[in-house]
Amino acid sequence: xxxxxxxxxxxxxxxxxxxxxxxxxxxxxxxxxxxxxxxxxxxxxxxxxxxxxxxxxxxxxxxxxxxxxxxxxxxxxxxxxxxxxxxxxxxxxxxxxxxxxxxxxxxxxxxxxxx
Amino acid sequence: xxxxxxxxxxxxxxxxxxxxxxxxxxxxxxxxxxxxxxxxxxxxxxxxxxxxxxxxxxxxxxxxxxxxxxxxxxxxxxxxxxxxxxxxxxxxxxxxxxxxxxxxxxxxxxxxxxxxxxxxxxxxxxxxxxxxxxxxxxxxxxxxxxxxxxxxxxxxxxxxxxxxxxxxxxxxxxxxxxxxxxxxxxxxxxxxxxxxxxxxxxxxxxxxxxxxxxxxxxxxxxxxxxxxxxxxxxxxxxxxxxxxxxxxxxxxxxxxxxxxxxxxxxxxxxxxxxxxxxxxxxxxxxxxxxxxxxxxxxxxxxxxxxxxxxxxxxxxxxxxxxxxxxxxxxxxxxxxxxxxxxxxxxxxxxxxxxxxxxxxxxxxxxxxxxxxxxxxxxxxxxxxxxxxxxxxxxxxxxxxxxxxxxxxxxxxxxxx
Numbered sequence: 001x002x003x004x005x006x007x008x009x010x011x012x013x014x015x016x017x018x019x020x021x022x023x024x025x026x027x028x029x030x031x032x033x034x035x036x037x038x039x040x041x042x043x044x045x046x047x048x049x050x051x052x053x054x055x056x057x058x059x060x061x062x063x064x065x066x067x068x069x070x071x072x073x074x075x076x077x078x079x080x081x082x083x084x085x086x087x088x089x090x091x092x093x094x095x096x097x098x099x100x101x102x103x104x105x106x107x108x109x110x111x112x113x114x115x
Numbered sequence: 116x117x118x119x120x121x122x123x124x125x126x127x128x129x130x131x132x133x134x135x136x137x138x139x140x141x142x143x144x145x146x147x148x149x150x151x152x153x154x155x156x157x158x159x160x161x162x163x164x165x166x167x168x169x170x171x172x173x174x175x176x177x178x179x180x181x182x183x184x185x186x187x188x189x190x191x192x193x194x195x196x197x198x199x200x201x202x203x204x205x206x207x208x209x210x211x212x213x214x215x216x217x218x219x220x221x222x223x224x225x226x227x228x229x230x231x232x233x234x235x236x237x238x239x240x241x242x243x244x245x246x247x248x249x250x251x252x253x254x255x256x257x258x259x260x261x262x263x264x265x266x267x268x269x270x271x272x273x274x275x276x277x278x279x280x281x282x283x284x285x286x287x288x289x290x291x292x293x294x295x296x297x298x299x300x301x302x303x304x305x306x307x308x309x310x311x312x313x314x315x316x317x318x319x320x321x322x323x324x325x326x327x328x329x330x331x332x333x334x335x336x337x338x339x340x341x342x343x344x345x346x347x348x349x350x351x352x353x354x355x356x357x358x359x360x361x362x363x364x365x366x367x368x369x370x371x372x373x374x375x376x377x378x379x380x381x382x383x384x385x386x387x388x389x390x391x392x393x394x395x396x397x398x399x400x401x402x403x404x405x406x407x408x409x410x411x412x413x414x415x416x417x418x419x420x421x422x423x424x425x426x427x428x429x430x431x432x433x434x435x436x437x438x439x440x441x442x443x444x445x446x447x448x449x450x451x452x453x454x455x456x457x458x459x460x461x462x463x464x465x466x467x468x469x470x471x472x473x474x475x476x477x478x479x480x481x482x483x484x485x486x487x488x489x490x491x492x493x494x495x496x497x498x499x500x501x502x503x504x505x506x507x508x509x510x511x512x513x514x515x516x517x518x519x520x521x522x523x524x525x526x527x528x529x530x531x
Contacts, residue, residue, distance in 0.1 A: 052268060057227035066228035068272075088279035089229055090287075111276050115307040 006078065006093045013048075046083065047113045055089065055109045056095040062098040083112065120156060123169045127244040128153075129330075131173045133217035136280065141180050146242075155180070183413040219334040220280050226295040227278050234269035235298050235329045236305075237262055244302075245331065254320050255305065257417070263414060290336075296344050296400060299327045303348045305354075321355065324348050332387065341419045342391035343401030349384035349408035365508050369416045381411045399434040402427055421451035437441035438469040446479055454487040474503035476512060490520050 015021035036043050054070035072078075079101065086092040089109070096107040128149065135145035152400045166172040200281035220452025226239040240251045248317045252262040272278065275363045283291040325348050331341035360366055362367035406427045413419040428444035441462070447458025461467065461480050481496035494517060 012422065043293075049275050053272050055276065061368070068229055068231040086277075088277045088281075089227075090279050090281075090283065094287075 002083070005045075006073045010022040028032055044083070049113045051110070054108050055093060056106050056108050057102055058106045059097050066093060070108050070110070072106050072108065079105070094096075116156075118155070119165050120160065122167065123156075123173075124153060127170045129221075130218055131170055131177060132173050132242055133221040135177050135181065136221060137217045138178060140280065142242075142443055144181055144184060146531075147184060150176040151184075152177035152181035160528075190261055216282075218330065219282055222295055222331070223291060224273060224278060224280050226291075226298045227273075228291070228294055229276065229278055229479050230269050232298075232301075234272075234296075236270050236463075237265050237300060239298050239327070240302060241266055241322060243327060246319060246323060250319060259506045262367040267436075292338065295331065296340060297356050298326055299331065300344060300348070302327065303351070307351060315352060316349050321348075321352055323350055337394065337441075338463065339391040339394040339396045340400050342394075343404045344396060345389040346384040346391065346404035347388065347407060349380045350404060351412055353380035353384070353411065360443070363508075368410065371416075373414055375418075376411065384408065384411070393481060395417065395472055399431060402431045406431075419450070425451050434446065438466055441466050442470060442473075442476060446483075449486075454483040458483045458487060472503060474500045474509065476500075477503065479517075481516070485516075485520060490523065494520055 015025050033045070033106060035060040056067050056071055056114055058060060058065045063071045082095075082099070084092065086095065089111075092109050096109050101107070130297035131152070132149050135149055137143050137144055139148070149416075153177050156169075156173065158165070165356050170301050190306060222239065222243055225242055226235045232240070236255075236327065237251060240246055240254075241248060244251070246254070248263055248266065249259050252259040255262070302320055306320025306322075306324060325345075328341065328345040331338075332345045335341050343356070354368075354371060354378045355377070357371040357373070358366055366372075384404065388408055391401050391404070406424055409420050409424050409427070424447040425444065428440060428447055431440050432444065445457045445460035445466075447511055448460055458480070460485065461476070477500035481493045481500060484490075484496055496518070497513050497517050501510060502512070
């Protein structure tokens with residue numbers, strides 16, 4: 001079986017670079033990645049940029065609707081993901097509009113944070 | 116000297132900034148460097164006078180300032196990028212380059228659908244308009260800090276989400292151009308719809324809207340819809356002084372003194388619309404401009420060619436099948452064919468349901484009932500309209516209509 005671990009965080013509590021807890025947090029992620037690697041099974045993971053950099057794409061009646069922000073409807077749930085390499089946001093949005101489920105739900109496009 | 120610099124700031128800042136963003140690929144760095152260049156200009160030009168090519172001087176100076184800033188940049192991130200960008204900055208060569216293309220790229224970035232509409236408007240005005248952040252904030256009646264925050268957030272998203280700095284590909288060009296035109300028209304209307312109030316400063320927004328529409332025509336001379344938009348805002352703006360009376364109260368199109376309409380603006384609007392029509396690709400802005408052109412052609416309200424306006428609204432419905440367009444079409448039908456024909460269209464259940472909360476639907480209906488000789492129903496409709504707006508000018512207008520209605524019914528009753 002493969003599992004996706006979805007990391008949510010609370011911006012009020014979560015350390016940011018420069019905070020006292022930041023180095024400890026980064027060390028914790030490094031240790032966690034080493035732990036996963038030590039089992040010899042493939043995995044991938046990336047930090048994402050914050051929600052203010054998100055764009056949501058929906059396709060309705062063949063028309064692509066693009067809005068600023070991460071806003072999924074409350075009844076929508078996360079049902080899958082792709083990580084894709086693009087030159088810029090326009091390419092990523094065009095790809096998002098091609099995801100078949102964009103006709104029924106929404107696809108949030110969030111840049112991977114470059115560390 | 117300060118005046119000369121002020122003129123250069125208003126007319127050239129957009130193109131200088133667009134060039135700098137193209138070179139350094141960083142909105143904030145470009146803005147800072149352009150600001151540095153204008154500061155440098157205050158002393159340099161005081162000594163030597165304004166150079167023959169002020170934009171070129173400012174681009175060259177701003178590029179040096181950007182390199183200085185990159186060298187001084189304290190953060191590792193900036194220093195890391197600095198090496199790559201120094202090369203770009205010098206490879207781009209001297210001189211202002213293809214400035215028009217830079218501004219076109221910039222306006223598509225500013226009006227990118229991944230930014231909120233508020234942010235699109237603020238960024239467009241800030242980077243391509245001649246207004247300062249404070250002036251933009253005043254025009255939209257928001258605190259300066261709020262607007263500054265909006266712009267900071269938008270620029271951050273442009274950088275982190277990699278919103279591109281380019282003219283969209285042909286398959287998405289027309290949709291994206293539509294978004295740009297919508298932002299410019301929104302800027303114009305924010306000024307136009309407020310100009311009956313005391314905030315005369317919003318006239319700035321009308322001027323900016325007219326200027327930005329003209330800029331789009333310069334940047335995309337073969338595209339008919341920017342020409343249509345430019346004509347539309349000129350026709351609307353030509354009525355500016357006629358639209359309110361000495362006390363700032365709104366004057367309806369029917370009652371305006373058409374001698375006050377700016378004939379120069381009307382003539383320029385006609386030229387632009389004719390140019391658009393020669394390109395042979397009709398669109399909603401061209402049709403809206405054509406409707407205002409019909410009004411502009413009538414020296415008195417009663418000479419308006421309403422039959423042509425009805426046909427134009429039929430065309431507009433092909434692109435914008437909205438309740439508001441249907442409402443306006445019903446008014447035109449009432450003028451062309453009599454109030455009862457208009458009322459029949461307004462009372463279609465789907466339209467009435469869609470516009471039930473819109474005060475202009477009720478006041479329009481009231482006008483048609485009044486003209487149709489049904490004063491009691493008209494009075495009810497005017498009151499329906501009054502309940503649905505908080506605007507003091509609208510209230511005084513509707514109260515006047517109610518008074519007129521009462522006077523005529525009394526005359527009618529005593530006569531009969």
